[in-house]
Amino acid sequence: MLLHRLARVSxxxxxxxxxxxxxALLAELFRDAEADDVPIVIPYLAGRLPQGRLGxxxxxxxxxxxxxxEPTLTVREVDARLTALGKVSGTGSQAERARLxxxxxxxSTEPEQRFLLGLIGGEVRQxxxxxVAMEGLAQATGAPSADVRRAVMLAGSLQTVAERLLAxxxxxxxxxxxxxxxxxxxxxxxSASSVAEAIDKxxxxxxxxxxxxxxxxxxxxxxxxxxxxxxxDDITDRLPELTSAARELKGEHFxxxxxVIAFDEGGRPRSFQDIAGRVGSRVDVAxxxxxxxxSPVFFDALSVDGRDLxxxxxxxxxxxxxxxxxxxxxxxxxxxxDPADERARAAAEQFxxxxxxxxxxxxxxKALDAPYSAGRRGASWLKVKPVHTLDxxxxxxxxxxxxxxxxxxxxxxxxxxPDGSFAMLGKTFKGLTDVMLAWQTERLQELAVEDNGWxxxxxxxxxxxxxxxxxxxxxRYPAGVTLRFxxxxxxxxxxxxxxxxxxETLLAAHPEVTP
DNA sequence: TTCCGACAGTGGGGTCGCAAT
DNA sequence: ATTGCGACCCCACTATCGGAA
Numbered sequence: 107m108l109l110h111r112l113a114r115v116s117x118x119x120x121x122x123x124x125x126x127x128x129x130a131l132l133a134e135l136f137r138d139a140e141a142d143d144v145p146i147v148i149p150y151l152a153g154r155l156p157q158g159r160l161g162x163x164x165x166x167x168x169x170x171x172x173x174x175x176e177p178t179l180t181v182r183e184v185d186a187r188l189t190a191l192g193k194v195s196g197t198g199s200q201a202e203r204a205r206l207x208x209x210x211x212x213x214s215t216e217p218e219q220r221f222l223l224g225l226i227g228g229e230v231r232q233x234x235x236x237x238v239a240m241e242g243l244a245q246a247t248g249a250p251s252a253d254v255r256r257a258v259m260l261a262g263s264l265q266t267v268a269e270r271l272l273a274x275x276x277x278x279x280x281x282x283x284x285x286x287x288x289x290x291x292x293x294x295x296x297s298a299s300s301v302a303e304a305i306d307k308x309x310x311x312x313x314x315x316x317x318x319x320x321x322x323x324x325x326x327x328x329x330x331x332x333x334x335x336x337x338x339d340d341i342t343d344r345l346p347e348l349t350s351a352a353r354e355l356k357g358e359h360f361x362x363x364x365x366v367i368a369f370d371e372g373g374r375p376r377s378f379q380d381i382a383g384r385v386g387s388r389v390d391v392a393x394x395x396x397x398x399x400x401s402p403v404f405f406d407a408l409s410v411d412g413r414d415l416x417x418x419x420x421x422x423x424x425x426x427x428x429x430x431x432x433x434x435x436x437x438x439x440x441x442x443x444d445p446a447d448e449r450a451r452a453a454a455e456q457f458x459x460x461x462x463x464x465x466x467x468x469x470x471x472k473a474l475d476a477p478y479s480a481g482r483r484g485a486s487w488l489k490v491k492p493v494h495t496l497d498x499x500x501x502x503x504x505x506x507x508x509x510x511x512x513x514x515x516x517x518x519x520x521x522x523x524p525d526g527s528f529a530m531l532g533k534t535f536k537g538l539t540d541v542m543l544a545w546q547t548e549r550l551q552e553l554a555v556e557d558n559g560w561x562x563x564x565x566x567x568x569x570x571x572x573x574x575x576x577x578x579x580x581x582r583y584p585a586g587v588t589l590r591f592x593x594x595x596x597x598x599x600x601x602x603x604x605x606x607x608x609x610e611t612l613l614a615a616h617p618e619v620t621p
Numbered sequence: 622t623t624c625c626g627a628c629a630g631t632g633g634g635g636t637c638g639c640a641a642t
Numbered sequence: 643a644t645t646g647c648g649a650c651c652c653c654a655c656t657a658t659c660g661g662a663a
Contacts, residue, residue, distance in 0.1 A: 195640095235629065238628080386636055387636090515631075516632070535631060592634095
């Protein structure tokens with residue numbers, strides 16, 4: 107199949123807003139793909155490269171290359187070239203990569219170039235990724251979409267499911283079962299604004315600690331233990347303590363879901379930054395492990411002794427978990443058996459308060475009757491975290507991309523210094539409605555003192571209320587700290603910049619973080 | 622007819638590791 | 643030795659479509 111065809115379909119998919127039409131377009135293309143094209147065409151149209159990341163970013167992609175006049179590239183040829191590109195390494199590799207990219211772009215027509223740039227850069231912007239591609243695959247093969255989805259979650263890969271499905275038909279889906287050693291897409295949580303709201307939505311539920319670490323899926327098959335992240339990357343070699351811990355558990359064959367965290371000498375949880383640094387260290391693991399030893403804390407069991415527990419109610423999965431995993435290696439929890447029981451509701455609130463006092467992030471409430479919805483942001487898990495707010499001053503704004511093109515989007519936020527100047531604390535583009543976006547684009551241009559085409563610097567006069575989850579250390583910003591997950595709540599036109607919050611009060615509100 | 626769940630998009634900061642300077 | 647870049651951790655929120663209620 108020619109790349110040209112994919113580029114055209116991608117353009118058409120981007121041009122329609124109807125998801126049903128997107129699905130139909132993808133299905134038509136998938137039906138026409140030859141067997142050898144399938145493992146390439148499917149991920150491409152889902153906006154992903156079969157090779158994963160190639161080590162090529164905007165630096166290389168930003169250099170324009172004159173396009174070819176006629177389409178000649180096949181998808182298989184493109185795939186072969188990209189595979190070669192991913193293997194380039196060593197001194198001079200950046201230049202060699204740039205040369206290969208330029209060669210590929212030179213062989214591509216203008217629409218093909220646009221498609222490839224999006225694909226390699228990870229921004230296809232066609233309004234269709236994995237979920238729509240799965241739906242299209244179901245339509246192309248006549249398989250029930252729920253079955254396709256489930257197979258993909260269990261296989262952890264759309265590509266392998268697509269190959270089998272297009273080769274052998276819907277019967278092939280039955281072969282995808284939960285298997286120890288093959289990672290499953292983890293279940294995710296929604297947010298709720300309070301414990302009470304969450305209980306009202308869920309009914310009978312467990313209230314569990316939300317630990318601020320790295321999600322981990324632990325597979326044990328006898329002596330063989332493997333560890334996977336949320337995106338199913340294998341991190342077994344980086345966390346030997348976890349392998350040992352898994353081997354000491356009673357079961358021989360299981361899949362558990364949990365969080366990797368670390369504690370300081372006083373038994374308080376260490377910062378997310380410390381844990382992420384540890385989990386990210388893969389060269390000198392021994393030294394990293396000595397500096398930041400980590401522990402697993404489990405909260406779910408997906409498979410025990412060859413039994414697939416995914417469809418069991420959470421209450422039953424937890425019973426299995428408790429059989430295998432001793433107390434300190436499980437998250438603390440309390441139960442709300444009856445949502446109308448005021449004493450239980452009060453206990454849940456107290457549990458949140460205690461959890462925060464122990465230095466954790468918040469709580470997750472989980473419906474006791476819900477199955478494990480692999481790969482979904484199921485409505486049966488709700489997280490509740492405290493939200494802080496500040497009044498900050500807009501120092502500058504950046505021009506947006508994609509659907510925000512032509513709008514000032516990403517705000518630079520400042521807190522007041524004692525001398526009346528402002529210290530930048532970070533940026534945010536979150537929480538803005540289209541109306542706010544339009545308003546701030548106009549208002550900030552009135553305050554503009556400079557526009558370099560990327561950043562518009564403004565007079566520091568506009569006050570904005572910002573919600574955030576906490577402070578973290580920063581080497582980038584002058585106060586030595588930055589806001590975690592900052593988002594806009596509303597503009598405060600009733601406030602003047604001299605009423606904005608100060609760096610001092612911010613630091614005082616978070617004594618556990620030292621710049 | 623209205624409501625709501627699921628998706629895609631828009632990017633944020635930090636850290637590590639590798640290549641370039 | 644330092645800097646720049648990309649990958650991969652964590653993540654919030656809005657707009658929209660389309661099926662459920």
